[in-house]
Amino acid sequence: xxDLRPIVLAEDDANDVELTLLALAEHNLANPVVVLRxxxxxxxxxxxxxxxxxxxxxxxxxxxxxxxxPKLNGLDVLKQIKSDDRLKLLPVVMLxxxxxxxxxxxxxxxxxNAYVVKPVSFQEFVSAIRGLGMFWALxxxxxxx
Numbered sequence: 001x002x003d004l005r006p007i008v009l010a011e012d013d014a015n016d017v018e019l020t021l022l023a024l025a026e027h028n029l030a031n032p033v034v035v036l037r038x039x040x041x042x043x044x045x046x047x048x049x050x051x052x053x054x055x056x057x058x059x060x061x062x063x064x065x066x067x068x069x070p071k072l073n074g075l076d077v078l079k080q081i082k083s084d085d086r087l088k089l090l091p092v093v094m095l096x097x098x099x100x101x102x103x104x105x106x107x108x109x110x111x112x113n114a115y116v117v118k119p120v121s122f123q124e125f126v127s128a129i130r131g132l133g134m135f136w137a138l139x140x141x142x143x144x145x
Contacts, residue, residue, distance in 0.1 A: 005061040006032045007137060010042040010077065011095070012069045016118065016125075020064070020095075023129035031061060031137045039072025043080060046087060059090050062136035065112075067096035067103055075106055082111035089143035091136060 007024065011017050017035055024033055036042045042065070044050035048057070063081070067074040074094060081087045093114040094107045107115050116132065119125045136142075 004031045005058055006034045007062055008034045008036065008060040009064045010036045010069065011066045012037050019125050020129050023126040024133045027130050027133055029133050029137050038070045039077040042077050061142050062091045062093060064093050064095045067094055067098050075110060078110045078112055091142065093132060
């Protein structure tokens with residue numbers, strides 16, 4: 001069986017990371033999940049640079065990207081990804097607590113594939129992440145790497 005492309009979660013909130021990993025694990029997705037805690041680390045991973053320089057790999061199956069992160073926010077990460085021919089086809093889901101229209105519009109203007117507001121309740125959050133994982137890892141046909 002070929003190596004499965006990872007799901008990348010760029011999220012700085014430890015509770016959201018834990019809940020996301022729990023939700024993905026509940027559906028027994030075989031894809032590995034890579035957790036990155038800030039926007040710079042996300043780009044370093046995608047470009048195989050810095051601490052990820054020795055880890056060349058295909059693009060992830062999806063990037064779950066938090067909007068408000070340290071070092072480099074999600075919009076800046078998204079802008080870099082979608083302006084790069086090597087990464088622009090990478091599916092990106094903005095996973096955020098922001099309900100601000102300007103964040104939503106800016107995300108879509110920069111080419112995000114989906115914008116998901118993190119539900120407040122635990123069960124709604126788990127359900128939303130489970131659905132995202134199923135869709136992007138199993139149902140969606142990703143672009144070639």
